[in-house]
Amino acid sequence: MPEFCTCGAQLPPDARFCHRCGKPQREEIVEAPAETAPVHPVRAIAEAAVLLAPLAPSFHNPVAVRVGFFAASLASLLSSLPLLNLGFIIWWLSAGFFSVHLYRKRTGQSLSVKSGARLGWITGVLTFVIFTVVFTISIVTDDFPAAYRARLNSMPVQNQDMQQAMDLLQTPAGLAFFLIFVLLFLFMLVTSMCTAGGALGAKILEKETR
Numbered sequence: 001m002p003e004f005c006t007c008g009a010q011l012p013p014d015a016r017f018c019h020r021c022g023k024p025q026r027e028e029i030v031e032a033p034a035e036t037a038p039v040h041p042v043r044a045i046a047e048a049a050v051l052l053a054p055l056a057p058s059f060h061n062p063v064a065v066r067v068g069f070f071a072a073s074l075a076s077l078l079s080s081l082p083l084l085n086l087g088f089i090i091w092w093l094s095a096g097f098f099s100v101h102l103y104r105k106r107t108g109q110s111l112s113v114k115s116g117a118r119l120g121w122i123t124g125v126l127t128f129v130i131f132t133v134v135f136t137i138s139i140v141t142d143d144f145p146a147a148y149r150a151r152l153n154s155m156p157v158q159n160q161d162m163q164q165a166m167d168l169l170q171t172p173a174g175l176a177f178f179l180i181f182v183l184l185f186l187f188m189l190v191t192s193m194c195t196a197g198g199a200l201g202a203k204i205l206e207k208e209t210r
Helices: 041-052 062-079 087-107 113-141 144-153 160-169 172-209
Strands: none
Touching: 062 087, 062 113, 087 113, 087 172, 113 172
């Protein structure tokens, strides 16, 4: 750092310019601004559309899971009441319908028939899980083969096939096969009825919005 400028003036320490003639006394390093990648407008619009798009009903959608679980719990409670013969089918259909209605009320989103069926299927799976838990507890706490045998013995008609079926239930393998068959059949029945109720609910509610 020079002490004197070329004009003869004495410079103070760390002077950047001469106070007499204004001559710069050292070179200034100017940092160039960082280059930013240009944002493609079409890509930006597409990314914004993805972020703003409504989340479809699935098990990754917390609102859909909560709505489905509430409708499934209500349907399981009502289906356990001996109000109507085969009344559980009505409650399973209603569970799918109600889940679509409640989802629309919570989110303000109108569901298509496909999305309504999807939400109904989620409700059916949760209904089946609740039933399986209750069914398992009833088997553990009660003597299931003995209770089923007593029920069949109370029927006025007895045949050899029923007797063979009851003898099969006395074996662990036969009981396991029977339970698996019942659970698979029930899974197909519950999910199909709730799916139909969800699709029907989406169809009816879609017409109301028009």
